[in-house]
Amino acid sequence: MWQSYVNGLLxxxxxxxxxGAQNTFVLAQSLRREHHLPVAALCVLCDAILVSAGVFGLAxxxxxxxxxxxxxxxxxxxxxxxxxxxxxMRALRPSGLQTPDSVPRSRRAVLLSALAVTLLNPHVYxxxxxxxxxxxxxxxxxxxxxxxxxxxxxxxxxxLALGAAWLSPWLARPATWRLLDLGVAVMMFSVASxxxxxx
Numbered sequence: 343m344w345q346s347y348v349n350g351l352l353x354x355x356x357x358x359x360x361x362g363a364q365n366t367f368v369l370a371q372s373l374r375r376e377h378h379l380p381v382a383a384l385c386v387l388c389d390a391i392l393v394s395a396g397v398f399g400l401a402x403x404x405x406x407x408x409x410x411x412x413x414x415x416x417x418x419x420x421x422x423x424x425x426x427x428x429x430x431m432r433a434l435r436p437s438g439l440q441t442p443d444s445v446p447r448s449r450r451a452v453l454l455s456a457l458a459v460t461l462l463n464p465h466v467y468x469x470x471x472x473x474x475x476x477x478x479x480x481x482x483x484x485x486x487x488x489x490x491x492x493x494x495x496x497x498x499x500x501x502l503a504l505g506a507a508w509l510s511p512w513l514a515r516p517a518t519w520r521l522l523d524l525g526v527a528v529m530m531f532s533v534a535s536x537x538x539x540x541x
Contacts, residue, residue: 346483350490353477357469358498366526367459372506377452381502384453388460389495397488421462422534426527433523458505
């Protein structure tokens with residue numbers, strides 16, 4: 343049981359730390375101190391649900407349905423391109439944290455954006471459901487494996503949220519946001535192009 347838990351923890355940690363759309367969104371919300379803890383909690387909940395779904399059968403279903411994978415790929419690429427364009431536009435007119443002309447978003451709006459970044463990104467399904475899930479389905483204690491993966495997600499997202507919020511006074515300059523948004527745009531365009539060019 344403990345070995346399955348540790349396996350889930352290590353596999354998930356290795357995948358989740360990679361910079362992606364979800365991590366970038368959590369980082370940006372944390373730097374703004376804009377509902378960053380609910381966003382982190384939502385990401386942990388989504389990861390736990392997706393890992394459990396993968397471990398207990400959804401991985402097999404998706405692997406047998408090329409149509410579902412194709413829909414996830416094209417829809418995800420469109421979303422990533424849109425998100426990248428928005429980031430590029432922000433980079434052209436950067437502003438620091440909590441500038442007078444910035445309008446804070448409601449918790450509902452932020453959480454809906456977090457859901458979109460999480461659930462419309464096909465890499466979430468490929469990594470969380472298919473890879474982590476299919477490995478978990480082969481474990482002697484699949485439940486313990488899923489719990490280990492969820493523990494890695496919990497530790498990572500709350501560390502990211504709390505750490506970035508703590509550093510926000512030093513990261514409040516417009517130049518920092520220009521670089522961050524440019525990085526986000528490049529990453530989004532790169533992932534979208536990989537999805538569109540993959541077969």
